[in-house]
Amino acid sequence: MFEAAELGQKITKAQYEAELPKLRAALLKAHFALKDTKVPVIVIVSGTDGAGKGEVVHRFNEWLDPRGVDTHAFWQTSDEERERPRYWRFWRALPARGRVGILFGSWYTEPIIRRVYGEIKNSKLDTEMDRIASFEKMLADDGAVFVKLWFHLSKKAQRRQLKDLESNPKTHWRVLPTDWKHFKLFDKFTEVSERAIRRTDTGQAPWHLVEAADRRYRELTAGKILLQAIEDRLQQLARNQPTASTSPSVPAIKSAPAPRPRVHASTTILDHVDLTQHLSDKEYAAQMEKYQSRLSRLTWAAWEKKVASVALFEGWDAAGKGSAIRRVTAAVDPRLYRIIPIAAPTDEERARQYLWRFWRHLPRAGMTTIFDRSWYGRVLVERVEGFAREDEWQRAFLEINEFEEQLAESGIVVSKFWLHIGKDEQLRRFKEREEITFKRYKITDEDWRNRKQWDAYKAAINDMVAHTSTVSAPWTVVAGNDKKFARVQILKTFCKHLEAAL
């Protein structure tokens, strides 16, 4: 594969100077047009050591309007990063819509290096690359343009480059101790890189191999690739084509389960919930004491073992989410949990993929995050109210499964509660709320409007539970007509999940 990037391509100084002003003017023009779009551009700069990657990053910063560029170098990890799922640091770095994000190092670096050093096997490398392919697909589906650049040097050129840098007093600081170490592994590095590139070279996020021996050639070529990618998207937007059509050649991705068929059923999962279940006051008091004190012990034990957990609450309006959450938090030391209520997104959140706002709130090791409403809004309210297009919410099932898979994989205990009540019970509670002073704030016109959509929500909930209840992140549908029963069921389930993990 890399033979194509060992052809000895060069650009003369005269040619470079003739082409550069045109390229820069065109890049700036495209970059400005990009600002008015909802398109983030993700530029990945990777390749052989000594191939001038850092200089290319400098050039991009020089050629583009600096106000529209974010450069992130992935290098050392902080403990805040280490204590969260691995991709948290990449989510933090994703560019907002209309901006160019330059990633110096990326999600590719660690798996490739670890494979080169023999810390992981090919099978693990493949799994990682499949994860990357679906991660990139998700971002591309959301509108991102990918520019993945791989700067290649032949073995001979790499040795010469490192020696040149080293012998020049002005540049010797550019050679890091790890560079020579990597050089000794050149053949292995080439083999692993090739495997990684092949597996992640998709229609929506294609790789570009750039021959890196000649500075002028590699910089001009990189600039042109970036320009082309932005211009292509701008033209597409002008023609008003949906972005999905850019991906005719997405290869089958092994790790991603095939999309499940849509669920068509007249009776739904909700119809099977026994809403007559209830507890007496005495049973309730005894059970609450038992499970609250158990939860208290378990959350401290989780803290000691550095096991984090996420509990999310969804449910019908007036199903008792708020009071159920309070019964949970009453048992947990305030130092150990945070509640994240999900309402309208901020503009910083709106400017990114819809899962970004949840990533930023993931718990550190040993902690619990409670989401009062969650990412499932995408397949509930956004679906029913038409805020998300059908292809968007359909896609969300898979995206959410993968998100939760990553949580589970990093050791986070995931509990998901749907608080179910009957339609009559909801009516009774709405009326009650209107009558009690300090409950009146809880009932709005929106609640009444949502109630009219009961059947549409019922179908959406059914699809949601069918598509996103997984072994590592199962749904618990809570029988909520009796609040006491519901609260105990939630506490008990949360305890069970924590116990299983500890």
Add this chain to the structure above:
Amino acid sequence: MFEAAELGQKITKAQYEAELPKLRAALLKAHFALKDTKVPVIVIVSGTDGAGKGEVVHRFNEWLDPRGVDTHAFWQTSDEERERPRYWRFWRALPARGRVGILFGSWYTEPIIRRVYGEIKNSKLDTEMDRIASFEKMLADDGAVFVKLWFHLSKKAQRRQLKDLESNPKTHWRVLPTDWKHFKLFDKFTEVSERAIRRTDTGQAPWHLVEAADRRYRELTAGKILLQAIEDRLQQLARNQPTASTSPSVPAIKSAPAPRPRVHASTTILDHVDLTQHLSDKEYAAQMEKYQSRLSRLTWAAWEKKVASVALFEGWDAAGKGSAIRRVTAAVDPRLYRIIPIAAPTDEERARQYLWRFWRHLPRAGMTTIFDRSWYGRVLVERVEGFAREDEWQRAFLEINEFEEQLAESGIVVSKFWLHIGKDEQLRRFKEREEITFKRYKITDEDWRNRKQWDAYKAAINDMVAHTSTVSAPWTVVAGNDKKFARVQILKTFCKHLEAAL
């Protein structure tokens, strides 16, 4: 002082149950009214160990609308926090306007504990308390309501409380090992706390001592204090009074320098800049090479010694800020710096005090942050265009001095550049920009509008430099008519500052 909180106050169950519903209804009502205001409420929960602070936090979360509350416990510090100035973690936790932030532990905790353990002396404690007083004053001036609660237990009550908690199997986990350790230092703790409270008990941010032995009394009292504070502000807003009038009794704060007199002068600092200074191409090439390679070495050395730096650039339109910044960054490894361009704030940023958006971008140890425009917008564009009221931008000089003092204190090297050019030279550059294709994006109608305000800006710049040039964060006014001279002056100055710190 604490005698007033050792009176044996109690509330009977009947009384509690009679008062609670009224209190809760009133609290909710006030909390809802708060949402429509621009007022953040900062609740500090502190006091003796075993005084039930955690339970009060629970109660507040229960009584208020959880969607409008943020609870933060300050406990362990992350390395991301340790590597930044001490207050960074508190800035991260400040509530947005219209919200209630409950701080369990706060900026008071560490200084008090360190004094109790004898790690610092009284003089250092006082300095810390003065810093807190000015920090709180700044937030109060910005509109924040403070509710600072100190829960006090007598020595006898504390011992009884700890023993009770410990002997009850349901609550023994609430007693931390440090609690008994602190108990042995009870008298010292009381003495230090009293000193700290006296020094930070101000009109805008008063302390409330709450007798904590009786659960019902302390919770009801805390709730009433919170309610009163919010209601007072709401009434004030309804009467349309400026918030400053709430602080008749702010004590003189030692550490804060007395506000300097406004500068009235017909010739300004800018008139003394020799704009004829210039460099030949040959000198320029030699100097650039010298200082760029020096800067490269210095930034790596700073990385090794974990010395962070902040460089900010302000200047007339077309003075060459962008190109000067590129000459600096060209010499620095991309892993070591980030550029933060300052444009309009996001809504997350707008919802907080104006310095918050700069705190979030402070560099980690060993890194450099370059601000392209900065917090000085407050005393430049916001002053000249009238976006900030006179009392706001006047106050900003002191606020900025204190902000930069904290940067310097934490070891951050601060460099501030004003790029100065003559009025004729600006006109020449504006015209040039209109003529060159890839420079055309740089010139907007706003630039021409700003130019008409030249004299107003000149007065503002003069005030700014006079009020905010300090030993630890001096201004460098750069002679910018000759771009070559300006770039070298900037590189040289930046190197000089780094060298002094290493």
